[in-house]
Amino acid sequence: MPARIVTIAQQKGGAGKTSLTAHLAAAFAGQGHRVALIDIDPQGSLTAWAGLRPAGFDPHLNLSTVSGWRTGPEVERQAREHDLVLIDCPPHGETAAKLAVRAADLIVVPMQPSPLDLWATRATIDLIAAEKRPLRLVLNRVPARGSLSEAMARELAETGAPIADATLGNRQAFAAALVEGLGVTEYEPRGQAAAEMNALAAELLGVLAPARKR
Numbered sequence: 001m002p003a004r005i006v007t008i009a010q011q012k013g014g015a016g017k018t019s020l021t022a023h024l025a026a027a028f029a030g031q032g033h034r035v036a037l038i039d040i041d042p043q044g045s046l047t048a049w050a051g052l053r054p055a056g057f058d059p060h061l062n063l064s065t066v067s068g069w070r071t072g073p074e075v076e077r078q079a080r081e082h083d084l085v086l087i088d089c090p091p092h093g094e095t096a097a098k099l100a101v102r103a104a105d106l107i108v109v110p111m112q113p114s115p116l117d118l119w120a121t122r123a124t125i126d127l128i129a130a131e132k133r134p135l136r137l138v139l140n141r142v143p144a145r146g147s148l149s150e151a152m153a154r155e156l157a158e159t160g161a162p163i164a165d166a167t168l169g170n171r172q173a174f175a176a177a178l179v180e181g182l183g184v185t186e187y188e189p190r191g192q193a194a195a196e197m198n199a200l201a202a203e204l205l206g207v208l209a210p211a212r213k214r
Ligand SMILES: Nc1ncnc2c1ncn2[C@@H]1O[C@H](COP(=O)(O)OP(=O)(O)O)[C@@H](O)[C@H]1O
Pocket: 010, 012, 013, 014, 015, 016, 017, 018, 019, 020, 045, 091, 140, 141, 142, 168, 169, 170, 171, 172, 174, 175
């Protein structure tokens, strides 16, 4: 199976791009996939997380940090040696992020289910649509109690963007795992956060399964 490239993009900062990239990578790697991470955000949070991974920790995650036009060649290089390449984007659509969206088999867009976040996400949805790439919105930090308001659900539907069935709660484990260089599936394999991340990983693999002609 050729490598699948998954770009985690969202022009709104703090939506959960880096968290999602790290936890998904750990979940996929734990299932035996060879996973490469590419950090194209100059803030370097994903790089910092990978640096905290315990020495010799298995599964190993290969991380590279790149910027600008180097993104394309680096994605191709990593795709030759891995099953999945996950790219963490900066919160603005400059060169590297556009290249990462263009190269992707799937773009994952984390979003908190609030009106302000939804409105801010439209620019990202438009950018992905302009590149004609498949995407999934992933609702992140979903409040424990109560489902989305009807108005919020309607606004979401109006974007026309497909929403992943799996959602992520607002859980302390998502942050606590990262400080140790781990994903939630490694940090607390039987916890709720891990169950949510495994469900999301499985759903995204299902979306990626039919080979796209590149
Ligand atoms: N599901 C979640 N539950 C709790 N905290 C979260 C969750 N997702 C993200 N966070 C926290 O929100 C903040 C922003 O997340 P981050 O992944 O850095 O977003 P981005 O990369 O989009 O800027 C971080 O402090 C992170 O730990």
